[in-house]
Amino acid sequence: MEILVTVKEVSTVEDEFGIENTTIVDQYLNADLNELDDYAVEEALQLQEAGIADEVVTVTIGPEDCEQTLRQTLAKGADRAVRVWDDALENIDLLDVGAKTAILRAIVEAEEPDLVLTGVQSGDDNWGSTGVSLAAELGLEWGAVVNHLKHDLEDGTASDRRELEGGVEELTEIELPAALTIQTGINEPRYASLRGIRQPQRKELDVHTLGDLGIDEGAVEGAVTVTDMYEPESETDATVWQVRPEETAPELGELLHEKEVAP
Numbered sequence: 001m002e003i004l005v006t007v008k009e010v011s012t013v014e015d016e017f018g019i020e021n022t023t024i025v026d027q028y029l030n031a032d033l034n035e036l037d038d039y040a041v042e043e044a045l046q047l048q049e050a051g052i053a054d055e056v057v058t059v060t061i062g063p064e065d066c067e068q069t070l071r072q073t074l075a076k077g078a079d080r081a082v083r084v085w086d087d088a089l090e091n092i093d094l095l096d097v098g099a100k101t102a103i104l105r106a107i108v109e110a111e112e113p114d115l116v117l118t119g120v121q122s123g124d125d126n127w128g129s130t131g132v133s134l135a136a137e138l139g140l141e142w143g144a145v146v147n148h149l150k151h152d153l154e155d156g157t158a159s160d161r162r163e164l165e166g167g168v169e170e171l172t173e174i175e176l177p178a179a180l181t182i183q184t185g186i187n188e189p190r191y192a193s194l195r196g197i198r199q200p201q202r203k204e205l206d207v208h209t210l211g212d213l214g215i216d217e218g219a220v221e222g223a224v225t226v227t228d229m230y231e232p233e234s235e236t237d238a239t240v241w242q243v244r245p246e247e248t249a250p251e252l253g254e255l256l257h258e259k260e261v262a263p
Contacts, residue, residue: 001055001153035123036183039187041078064085070083082107082205098222103215146161160173
């Protein structure tokens with residue numbers, strides 16, 4: 001049984017940052033493995049350790065700079081890693097859901113996994129729909145916002161628990177092959193061991209262009225563009241005191257009086 005996990009390198013932003021046109025200035029950005037994808041990787045590894053999965057493969061869409069993030073998945077225990085990039089993607093401001101789906105569909109069709117796991121959403125664009133869109137394109141059964149997966153898939157079904165609105169949870173059984181989007185709380189992602197960190201540096205990654213996958217460049221142009229980026233103005237301000245209560249009380253009283261807050 002093969003499990004394919006889609007992962008993404010996301011940008012993390014410092015508390016203080018600057019915006020230039022429609023992007024955040026590079027000097028304020030760092031990069032890391034998307035948090036929700038980390039839970040998906042961990043779930044796949046646990047299935048492998050339980051003897052259910054034979055191979056865990058991770059795949060990402062991104063330039064060479066993101067290989068270090070992809071190698072994090074190898075350091076944690078994934079068997080293989082695949083990266084997709086092409087010159088045609090360089091000048092695209094926003095790789096939308098349709099473009100991602102077209103690329104990932106080609107990878108899934110080539111790998112033919114029994115189970116596809118994705119994070120519910122990424123921490124940067126927050127589309128929250130790539131996993132479900134991929135399942136729809138491939139005609140796979142799917143489950144979204146999964147926070148528990150029964151570690152026994154040998155009967156060809158995935159028993160999972162899904163988080164719905166208002167704190168309601170739904171128990172479902174989904175026939176494999178299937179795609180599941182993974183939510184926080186399903187597990188506790190592991191840290192890579194020192195040995196695990198060293199070994200992946202020597203591993204070759206499978207790198208594919210759009211041409212390798214038989215994808216026309218027009219399929220990834222997308223219909224969504226970024227028109228503006230700005231930091232919204234705060235409607236309210238918070239006042240924080242880091243002194244003893246007896247020193248805070250008079251200042252708090254003055255603030256409440258100033259804001260005309262009734263006692």
